[in-house]
Amino acid sequence: MISSDQPSCVTLETSQGSIVIELYWKHAPRTCRNFAELAKREYYNGVPFHRVIRDFMIQGGDPTGTGRGGASIYGRYFEDEISPELKHTGAGIISMANSGPNTNGSQFFITLAPTQWLDGKHTIFGRVKSGMQVVKRLGMIETDPNDRPVEPIVINRAYLTPFHIIHKVVDVLCSFAEAVANYCFEPALDICFTGRHKTKPERIRPRHVARDRPATVYKWSRS
Template identity: 65%
Template sequence: ICIRALSSSSMSVEVARSEADTGVVADRPIYNDDERCNVKLDTSMGDIEIELYWNEAPLTCKNFAGLARRQFYDNVPFHRVVRNFVIQGGDPTGTGRGGSSIWNAPFQDELNPALRHTGAGVISMANSGPNTNKSQFFITLAPTPWLDGKHSIFGRIKAGMKVVKRISLVEVDASDRPVDVLKIHRATCIPI
C-alpha cells in the first residue's frame, strides 16, 4: 500500500492506492479520525452544535466525528422522537435498525461513571445491548437516569437547544416516527 498526502483546508485526507489480485487500483480516502473537533448538525429545523467529550469517550467521539467527516450523517433522518425522552438519529435507513461505525463493525461501550443522563441535551449512543455501538445516537430531552451505565455518553448540546426543543414537539405516529421527514442535512466537524 502506498500512501500519499493531499492538502485540504477543510480536513486532513490521504489517499491509499491498493492493488487487488485482479490488478485493479482503487482510490479511497483515509481520514485523520484522531483530529479532535466538535460537530455541527445542520437540520431541517435549524443548527445544533455538539461538544464532544474526547477525554471521557475517545472511541465514541472518534467514531462520531469520523462519520461526520465522511458525510455519513448527511441527509439522514431523525427517525424517532419521544417527547420528554429522546430524539434519535444516525440510521441512514430510517428504520432504527441500520447504521455502521467507522470500523464497519460494532464497537465497545465507554461507560464513564462521572457522566450521567442528568437532563436535556446529553448526547449518547443508541445500541441494541452491550458493545453494539455503530452510528445511531440520541439527544436527551429530560433526565433519564435509567440509561446510565447502559449507553455511552459522548457529548452535550453546546448551541441549539431551542432547535432541539422544536424537534421534540413535532407530530409523530404511533411508532414515534416524525410524520414529516426531519433530517440532518449536513454534519460538519468544527475544529477545537
C-alpha cells in the first residue's frame, strides 16, 4: 500500500499540454522517490525534452538540455531497480535514461511504441495515466539530424498529484461533458406524413443534431 508520503502521480505541464504520470512505487521505490522529489523541488521546471525519436521515445530531465547533465537526489547516480514484472510493452512507459548499468540520474524517457530490447537495461518506474495524446504529439515534433526538436519542448512545471484528486477532476469533467451533450444535442426523429400527396416515410437512422438546428430530419418520397 502506498503511504501518504508516496504521491501516486506526477504531472508534467509541457509547452504542448499536460502529462500525468502514475508512479510504480511497489516495483521501483527509490526511482519513484527520486522522480517525485525532483518534481517537488521544481528541478524539472523549465527543463526541455531534448531528444525525440519518432516511433521510439521522447527523452527529457536534463537541466543542461545536452543529454549529458542531471543528477539524482542521492548524488550523481543511483542503482537500477529492474523488475521482471515490468516490460516495455507499448507506448506510455516511463523509464530512466542511463549510460550503462547503475547510472541513473534525473533523465527519463517516455516510450512511443513497444521497445522490448530495453527490458532489463532501463528501470521502468511508471506509465502515462493521462495525456497520451500530448505524448504522441510530442513524438511527431520536427527534429534536427541529432534528434533535437527544432522548436523547443519545455516542461513548464512538474508537480505532485495525489491520485484521488485526479479521480475527482475526471469525474467533474465527465459530468460537465454529459451536461453539455444533454443540453446541446437531441436525437433526430423519423416523421411520417399523410395527406393528399400520399407521401410515405423512408426510414432514417437516429443521429444527433445541434439544438440550434432543426431537430427533425425530413426525408420522404411520393408514393
